[in-house]
Amino acid sequence: MTLTAPTTYKSLTEEAAIELAKTIQAFDHTAQLTCREIGDGNLNYVFQIEEAATGKRLIIKQALPYAKVIGESWPLTLKRATIEANVLKKHGEFVPSLVPAVHATDEALAITVMEDLSHLEIAREGLINGRQFPRLSQDIGEYLAQTLFHTSDYGLHPFEKKRLAAEFSNPELCKITEDLIFTDPFFDVDTNDYEPQLQAAAEAIWNDRKLQLEVAKLKKSFLTEAEALLHGDLHTGSIFAGPAETKVIDPEFGFYGPIGFDVGLFLANLIFQTITREGEERQEIVAHIEKTWEVFASSFTELWQTQSVESFKETEGYLEYVLGKVLADAVGFAGCELIRRTIGLAHVKDLDSIEDNDKRISFKKQALQTGRELILKREQTASIKDLVEILKEARI
Amino acid sequence: MTLTAPTTYKSLTEEAAIELAKTIQAFDHTAQLTCREIGDGNLNYVFQIEEAATGKRLIIKQALPYAKVIGESWPLTLKRATIEANVLKKHGEFVPSLVPAVHATDEALAITVMEDLSHLEIAREGLINGRQFPRLSQDIGEYLAQTLFHTSDYGLHPFEKKRLAAEFSNPELCKITEDLIFTDPFFDVDTNDYEPQLQAAAEAIWNDRKLQLEVAKLKKSFLTEAEALLHGDLHTGSIFAGPAETKVIDPEFGFYGPIGFDVGLFLANLIFQTITREGEERQEIVAHIEKTWEVFASSFTELWQTQSVESFKETEGYLEYVLGKVLADAVGFAGCELIRRTIGLAHVKDLDSIEDNDKRISFKKQALQTGRELILKREQTASIKDLVEILKEARI
Numbered sequence: 001m002t003l004t005a006p007t008t009y010k011s012l013t014e015e016a017a018i019e020l021a022k023t024i025q026a027f028d029h030t031a032q033l034t035c036r037e038i039g040d041g042n043l044n045y046v047f048q049i050e051e052a053a054t055g056k057r058l059i060i061k062q063a064l065p066y067a068k069v070i071g072e073s074w075p076l077t078l079k080r081a082t083i084e085a086n087v088l089k090k091h092g093e094f095v096p097s098l099v100p101a102v103h104a105t106d107e108a109l110a111i112t113v114m115e116d117l118s119h120l121e122i123a124r125e126g127l128i129n130g131r132q133f134p135r136l137s138q139d140i141g142e143y144l145a146q147t148l149f150h151t152s153d154y155g156l157h158p159f160e161k162k163r164l165a166a167e168f169s170n171p172e173l174c175k176i177t178e179d180l181i182f183t184d185p186f187f188d189v190d191t192n193d194y195e196p197q198l199q200a201a202a203e204a205i206w207n208d209r210k211l212q213l214e215v216a217k218l219k220k221s222f223l224t225e226a227e228a229l230l231h232g233d234l235h236t237g238s239i240f241a242g243p244a245e246t247k248v249i250d251p252e253f254g255f256y257g258p259i260g261f262d263v264g265l266f267l268a269n270l271i272f273q274t275i276t277r278e279g280e281e282r283q284e285i286v287a288h289i290e291k292t293w294e295v296f297a298s299s300f301t302e303l304w305q306t307q308s309v310e311s312f313k314e315t316e317g318y319l320e321y322v323l324g325k326v327l328a329d330a331v332g333f334a335g336c337e338l339i340r341r342t343i344g345l346a347h348v349k350d351l352d353s354i355e356d357n358d359k360r361i362s363f364k365k366q367a368l369q370t371g372r373e374l375i376l377k378r379e380q381t382a383s384i385k386d387l388v389e390i391l392k393e394a395r396i
Numbered sequence: 397m398t399l400t401a402p403t404t405y406k407s408l409t410e411e412a413a414i415e416l417a418k419t420i421q422a423f424d425h426t427a428q429l430t431c432r433e434i435g436d437g438n439l440n441y442v443f444q445i446e447e448a449a450t451g452k453r454l455i456i457k458q459a460l461p462y463a464k465v466i467g468e469s470w471p472l473t474l475k476r477a478t479i480e481a482n483v484l485k486k487h488g489e490f491v492p493s494l495v496p497a498v499h500a501t502d503e504a505l506a507i508t509v510m511e512d513l514s515h516l517e518i519a520r521e522g523l524i525n526g527r528q529f530p531r532l533s534q535d536i537g538e539y540l541a542q543t544l545f546h547t548s549d550y551g552l553h554p555f556e557k558k559r560l561a562a563e564f565s566n567p568e569l570c571k572i573t574e575d576l577i578f579t580d581p582f583f584d585v586d587t588n589d590y591e592p593q594l595q596a597a598a599e600a601i602w603n604d605r606k607l608q609l610e611v612a613k614l615k616k617s618f619l620t621e622a623e624a625l626l627h628g629d630l631h632t633g634s635i636f637a638g639p640a641e642t643k644v645i646d647p648e649f650g651f652y653g654p655i656g657f658d659v660g661l662f663l664a665n666l667i668f669q670t671i672t673r674e675g676e677e678r679q680e681i682v683a684h685i686e687k688t689w690e691v692f693a694s695s696f697t698e699l700w701q702t703q704s705v706e707s708f709k710e711t712e713g714y715l716e717y718v719l720g721k722v723l724a725d726a727v728g729f730a731g732c733e734l735i736r737r738t739i740g741l742a743h744v745k746d747l748d749s750i751e752d753n754d755k756r757i758s759f760k761k762q763a764l765q766t767g768r769e770l771i772l773k774r775e776q777t778a779s780i781k782d783l784v785e786i787l788k789e790a791r792i
Contacts, residue, residue: 158571158619159567162570163567165565170558171554171558172555174554212708212712213708216708216714217714217717220549223549223554225621310612311583312609312612315608316609321609
């Protein structure tokens with residue numbers, strides 16, 4: 001449902017958000033509604049509308065025409081709201097229970113009206129606080145298999161795949177990834193951000209020629225390989241989780257890219273937790289890492305066997321080749337994510353919130369070391385157990 | 397220049413073509429013009445307009461809304477005329493002397509008005525007749541390096557690259573390649589076309605599991621790797637050549653794909669000539685094969701060193717990796733082309749015009765054997781000399 005005739009962008013107020021919720025008949029016109037802006041205000045407004053009498057809630061998300069990063073404002077395309085809503089809808093065709101329902105959109109206002117998920121918790125926050133999400137890896141493994149298979153050349157007629165690839169062309173947001181994940185952390189540039197105690201470790205990365213070559217290859221893969229419609233930013237901050245439910249949000253970085261990128265980003269953000277945890281608690285995360293891959297691989301295999309449109313689907317070794325490439329790519333992309341979240345512009349709370357200075361620095365060195373090993377050993381990673389072994393070896 | 401306001405498609409007549417040539421002021425309005433339709437009538441009309449008094453000539457090419465193949469008509473998108481004109485213009489920015497000049501286009505009529513090249517000869521015809529084209533490999537090597545570098549992520553800002561990739565989305569014509577080069581020849585399907593004496597050789601290909609797996613990988617690369625704006629159909633029938641001049645025509649299959657595809661298709665079509673020739677005459681073609689690659693690689697290297705926008709351009713080993721991938725891909729794609737032109741739907745005159753039955757069958761077996769070897773050994777092909785060695789070994 002499109003809300004209005006084409007108009008020009010203006011910021012919503014809380015009153016306007018309530019008005020809008022009534023206009024689209026999400027609530028009765030006599031309903032008593034309250035509205036709170038609950039976004040972090042850096043990229044988007046997030047208005048939560050609630051009817052006190054019934055407890056019914058709704059989210060109206062509006063993209064801001066700029067991003068606030070380290071105090072500065074960068075202009076940022078509003079088209080990302082349309083991309084986000086359309087990825088949610090496309091992925092929702094395959095995993096309706098794993099993404100929020102989209103009720104309405106307005107392209108000119110960069111608005112998406114969607115399901116409220118405030119009964120759940122952001123997975124990153126929960127994991128940092130030691131919360132258990134027993135369904136997390138099962139659900140994300142399934143999400144990855146379903147969304148990536150069904151939007152790939154294995155699941156789609158080539159006309160439809162190419163139509164989607166053009167529709168989801170997302171140059172501005174891809175450029176952010178190209179710079180912040182694949183370029184800046186590997187060179188001595190001003191946007192990098194790290195503690196002075198990491199200076200030597202950062203310099204070692206900038207001077208590591210073998211590593212640079214492998215990162216260049218991974219960046220090339222990100223730039224050129226249109227395998228499936230990715231979420232594009234699948235870290236644990238893009239996932240709402242609860243005891244019995246998981247929802248993937250915020251796919252504004254969505255585009256046609258290499259399947260391993262979504263897989264690898266999620267794994268990397270679990271890996272941060274394997275670095276900060278010990279013993280049984282660490283083992284829980286290792287189990288999530290293994291299960292994510294196992295569920296992904298087995299669901300992808302089942303989809304391949306039952307629904308693939310590829311003529312070579314029964315060719316001996318081809319599925320294994322495709323899955324092997326996804327794993328190797330994922331391991332390499334995970335390595336890039338570990339490094340960039342440690343010395344690049346955008347960090348993760350998993351590490352930054354560690355108050356003990358020595359511990360935090362030690363964890364960060366471990367993240368860098370793990371990242372390097374994953375990137376260099378990705379082609380030799382034949383199974384998820386091999387990845388877990390690399391994590392173990394990199395412990396300081 | 398766009399000729400007319402949006403209108404609906406209708407076929408041009410010779411009279412209408414003359415009228416059009418005057419309308420766009422290509423000739424004086426009093427000029428005495430003659431017009432001949434010189435196309436093969438399968439895919440396009442090609443009207444050659446001439447002013448007898450001055451000898452000035454012009455081509456008006458109009459796409460037909462169908463393709464005539466083995467007596468049947470397949471509907472075929474008219475959008476290909478726009479793709480073709482736009483690829484010519486885009487590539488012409490980098491190699492104006494190696495493509496025909498485009499004077500005007502009309503999208504609704506699927507018309508391109510362009511430079512007449514009838515003083516040149518189609519390279520395939522010339523090569524079959526033993527003509528020497530001393531500039532051929534130099535020019536095509538340069539054409540490949542310039543057009544592919546400048547439209548890749550190495551030569552373009554990522555915004556512009558992604559804009560072009562979406563603009564040149566070409567699903568219908570890509571599907572023809574996906575089917576006719578990468579699928580049908582490797583399965584026992586009705587569209588395949590070969591002499592009864594090749595039955596066993598064709599069956600050997602359909603039952604060769606190792607080969608099938610490698611073709612599946614090459615098809616995946618064609619489907620997913622958006623490296624550069626390809627010509628998309630760079631065989632020797634798409635090249636006009638003369639003693640001192642080379643022009644690449646007919647890029648209606650243009651799209652963003654793997655760089656090695658253009659390189660490999662051209663090499664394969666030279667390889668047919670190495671199969672049909674002996675001694676000194678064969679050596680001429682081998683020299684063209686070597687020179688094509690050498691010129692491509694050295695020009696691409698120079699562009700990389702002087703004009704690359706890629707942050708990792710100075711990373712040790714990266715350019716070598718990229719060129720190594722292009723060569724391996726090209727060798728594999730060349731192998732597919734050799735096989736599909738021998739047992740697939742569309743053949744080449746280089747082989748089909750051999751009148752001696754035994755000789756023709758023997759050449760075709762050699763083409764199949766060479767194709768197989770190239771596909772299987774592509775990853776071990778470290779230099780163009782290795783490819784030449786494979787050609788030698790495959791001689792029957």
